Amino acid sequence: MEGFLQALAAGLLIGAVYGLMCVGLGLIFGVMRVINFAHGDFMMLGMYVAFYLFTAVGIQALFGNTVGPFVAILLAGPALAVFGYFVHLALISHVSGTRTASLEGEGHYAQLILTLGIALILQNGGLIIFGSVLASIRTPLSSSAWELGPFFDMSIFLNKARSIDAIVSLAIMTLLSLLITRTRIGKSLRAAADNPTAATYMGIDVDRAHRTAFALGCGITAVAGGLLATNYPFHPFVGLEYVIVMYAGVVLGGMGSIIGAFWGGMTIGLVQQMSTLILPTQLQNAAIFAVFLLIIFFRPQGFFGRMVERT
Amino acid sequence: MLRIEGLSAGYSAKPVLNGVSINVEAGEFVAIVGPNGAGKTTLFKTISGIVKPSGGGISFDGVDLLAVPPPQRAHLGIAHVPEGRQVFPSLTVMENLEMGAMTESGRRDWQANIERIFEWLPVLKERRNQFAGTMSGGQQQMLAIGRGLASSPKLLMLDEPSMGLAPSTADFIFERLIEIRRQSGLTMLLVEQRVAEALESADHGYVLEAGHVVLEGNNDTLRADDRVRKAYLGM
Numbered sequence: 001m002e003g004f005l006q007a008l009a010a011g012l013l014i015g016a017v018y019g020l021m022c023v024g025l026g027l028i029f030g031v032m033r034v035i036n037f038a039h040g041d042f043m044m045l046g047m048y049v050a051f052y053l054f055t056a057v058g059i060q061a062l063f064g065n066t067v068g069p070f071v072a073i074l075l076a077g078p079a080l081a082v083f084g085y086f087v088h089l090a091l092i093s094h095v096s097g098t099r100t101a102s103l104e105g106e107g108h109y110a111q112l113i114l115t116l117g118i119a120l121i122l123q124n125g126g127l128i129i130f131g132s133v134l135a136s137i138r139t140p141l142s143s144s145a146w147e148l149g150p151f152f153d154m155s156i157f158l159n160k161a162r163s164i165d166a167i168v169s170l171a172i173m174t175l176l177s178l179l180i181t182r183t184r185i186g187k188s189l190r191a192a193a194d195n196p197t198a199a200t201y202m203g204i205d206v207d208r209a210h211r212t213a214f215a216l217g218c219g220i221t222a223v224a225g226g227l228l229a230t231n232y233p234f235h236p237f238v239g240l241e242y243v244i245v246m247y248a249g250v251v252l253g254g255m256g257s258i259i260g261a262f263w264g265g266m267t268i269g270l271v272q273q274m275s276t277l278i279l280p281t282q283l284q285n286a287a288i289f290a291v292f293l294l295i296i297f298f299r300p301q302g303f304f305g306r307m308v309e310r311t
Numbered sequence: 312m313l314r315i316e317g318l319s320a321g322y323s324a325k326p327v328l329n330g331v332s333i334n335v336e337a338g339e340f341v342a343i344v345g346p347n348g349a350g351k352t353t354l355f356k357t358i359s360g361i362v363k364p365s366g367g368g369i370s371f372d373g374v375d376l377l378a379v380p381p382p383q384r385a386h387l388g389i390a391h392v393p394e395g396r397q398v399f400p401s402l403t404v405m406e407n408l409e410m411g412a413m414t415e416s417g418r419r420d421w422q423a424n425i426e427r428i429f430e431w432l433p434v435l436k437e438r439r440n441q442f443a444g445t446m447s448g449g450q451q452q453m454l455a456i457g458r459g460l461a462s463s464p465k466l467l468m469l470d471e472p473s474m475g476l477a478p479s480t481a482d483f484i485f486e487r488l489i490e491i492r493r494q495s496g497l498t499m500l501l502v503e504q505r506v507a508e509a510l511e512s513a514d515h516g517y518v519l520e521a522g523h524v525v526l527e528g529n530n531d532t533l534r535a536d537d538r539v540r541k542a543y544l545g546m
Contacts, residue, residue: 098381184409187402191410194399201359201393203385203413203462 002154007273009148009156015269016166017227019262020173021242022249024221026261027176029250031193031213034096035108037115039221039246040239041122042080046222047229047238048126050076051135069139070164073226077219084218088211091118097207101196119239126236134233142230165227172223173262176216180258189213193256221246248292254305263303267291312337312498313358313466318367320357327353329522330367335466335515340492340499342513342530344506344543349519351502352394355470359391360384372465386414388465394474394502396451398458400444404435407443407454411461420463428457431491449480453487460491469501473508481505485512506543510534518543 025039054060054072063071093099095114100107141160149155180186192199192209199206225242228234249268253260268288275287296302313335321327327350335341343351356362358369360381369376371387379387390411399407408428412421429436432453438446443454452472459467472488473481485505489512492499503509510516516533518526526536533539540546 184413187406187409188413190402190406191399194401195397197361198393198397198399199410200361200382201385201391201397202410202458203382204410205380205382 002156003277004274005154005156007277008270009158010162011270011273012266013158013162013166013269014273015266016169016173017162017224017265018245018249018269019265020169021221021224021228022246022253022261022265022268023173023176023258024217024219024224025246026217026250026253026258026264027213027220028217030256030258030261031189032096032210033193033256034092034111035115036217037112037243038119038122038239039115039217040241040243041119041126042084042218042239043221043225043242044126044234044236044239045083045122046076046080046218046225047137047234048130048135049079049222050226050229051137053079054137065139066141069137069226069230070168073137073223073230074168076226077223079219080222081215081219085211085215087118087218088214092214093207093211097210098196098200099207123237123239130236132235134235135229136233137226137229139230159231161230165230168227169224172220176220177259185212245288248288252292252295252302254302257302257304260302260304267295312339312372313500314370315354315358316368318354318357318364318369320353320362320364322353322362326365327522328357328364331519331522331524332367333517333524333527335498335500337465337498338496339515340501340513342501342503342509342516343519344503344509344516345519347504348521350522351519352470354519355391355393355468355502358384358389358468385462388414388416388463390459390462390464390467392455392459392467392469392472394470396448396455398443398446398451398454401442403440403442404446404454405439407458408435408461411458412463414462416463417461421461424461424463427495428460431460431487431494432457449476449484452476452480452484456484456488456491460497464497466498466500469499469503471502471504473503473505482508488512506539510539 021043025036028034028036050073053075054069059072060068091114095107095110139161141164144160145157146160146163147155147157180190188204189209189212191202192204192206196206245268249264250261252267253264271288271291272284275284279287315331315333318331319326319328331354345351353362357364364377371389374387376384399410408425412418434450434453435457438450443451456472472484485508501509501513510530510533513530515529516527517524518539526533526539
């Protein structure tokens with residue numbers, strides 16, 4: 001019982017960060033319908049940006065070892081958003097949006113090749129610049145825990161760094177859902193996703209909406225990456241490991257549903273941690289995909305997906 | 312107000328419009344009628360910028376429209392109520408109307424506009440928090456019209472508002488449009504296959520066939536024309 005509660009707690013904490021990571025991709029896919037294979041590598045870049053902001057730019061000296069990493073991680077978000085903005089402007093916009101709206105397949109083939117190419121450049125460029133040594137954003141919080149309880153002689157230990165990671169994720173998620181549901185920008189992003197042609201008739205610049213979504217998605221995933229890096233070491237090819245989880249989360253949540261992607265990521269975090277109760281650690285990822293297939297078998301549209309075709 | 316001269320447009324190499332000239336004066340209600348495939352929807356899409364013309368010109372309020380990027384055209388005062396309604400299904404009725412009011416004038420007049428829209432199309436008020444995708448075709452059509460009105464347009468372009476609707480619903484929507492026009496004096500450009508109704512309520516009409524304007528005139532002239540009577544009015 002104690003092991004179960006411990007795994008549940010760990011799953012919820014990591015699930016919140018996975019959720020945030022998936023939302024970044026879900027936002028891009030939901031608004032633009034672009035399959036971005038490079039998204040894991042944007043996250044890798046976010047991890048390194050947070051790492052160097054912390055260690056090399058003086059945030060460590062300024063904020064110390066406890067608060068500093070989180071300051072650096074939060075700053076990596078805007079940095080990657082700016083990067084994503086220009087990647088969209090210079091590359092992605094040429095194979096998506098209004099430019100390819102009238103083409104067969106809406107330019108998806110070109111998008112696949114382009115984003116794969118960006119992924120390769122980021123991975124190998126990262127190898128040249130950052131080297132192959134494992135890096136991590138260490139904080140004293142990573143190796144200490146809060147004790148919850150005891151309840152009926154049972155105590156649950158919450159890793160401090162992971163708890164703060166989860167809280168930061170939930171806070172960003174709340175801000176994002178307010179942005180999406182309440183603000184004019186958020187509503188116009190949803191309108192552009194629902195029907196790009198009609199959105200143009202309303203005076204919404206669909207390509208600009210796409211650029212906003214792409215930048216936001218990159219920034220959000222970068223923050224999630226930085227948060228993961230407080231517990232997991234990383235390297236230039238780490239994006240590959242996460243991008244698969246991201247897509248599983250987005251599909252589970254329902255393709256096109258932004259909030260759904262969060263719950264998809266949460267599910268994956270829970271399954272991953274709970275599976276350690278009955279399976280060897282090496283089978284964590286296998287367990288994720290077994291559950292993934294099971295859910296998709298019974299609910300092919302995902303948790304929040306709509307079965308109807310978009311008009 | 313809207314001046315289309317010698318407009319040609321099409322998809323790939325296949326021309327759909329062949330030198331179409333149409334004129335809409337401020338305050339006028341102009342109907343364009345014609346059979347399926349005559350190029351009516353393409354004409355509207357060219358005005359909105361979704362289809363690029365291969366020749367000719369469009370000016371709106373003295374502005375060369377073809378030099379204006381498509382998303383900016385709504386801001387000039389053109390509201391396009393598209394064929395097949397095309398409401399935003401995952402947005403609520405209210406949010407759809409807000410999207411209509413993305414233009415500067417729409418934002419400025421939001422309060423007054425929304426009151427008038429709810430008065431003209433009360434079903435939108437009743438269902439303002441419902442997702443547009445869950446409404447019936449007729450309700451979606453009314454929402455599409457309301458969304459167009461929410462931008463405080465100078466010109467309202469309606470692409471087959473009766474399409475796919477039960478005759479009684481289509482009649483109701485026509486009656487609403489005439490009432491809206493009577494109260495607001497809004498300039499309207501209507502594309503319609505229900506020729507009798509369209510010509511009856513419009514001041515001026517154009518008959519479009521295979522990408523050409525084959526006939527134009529005020530509604531009495533058109534309704535008296537033998538070809539129109541035979542081909543479209545079944546007389």
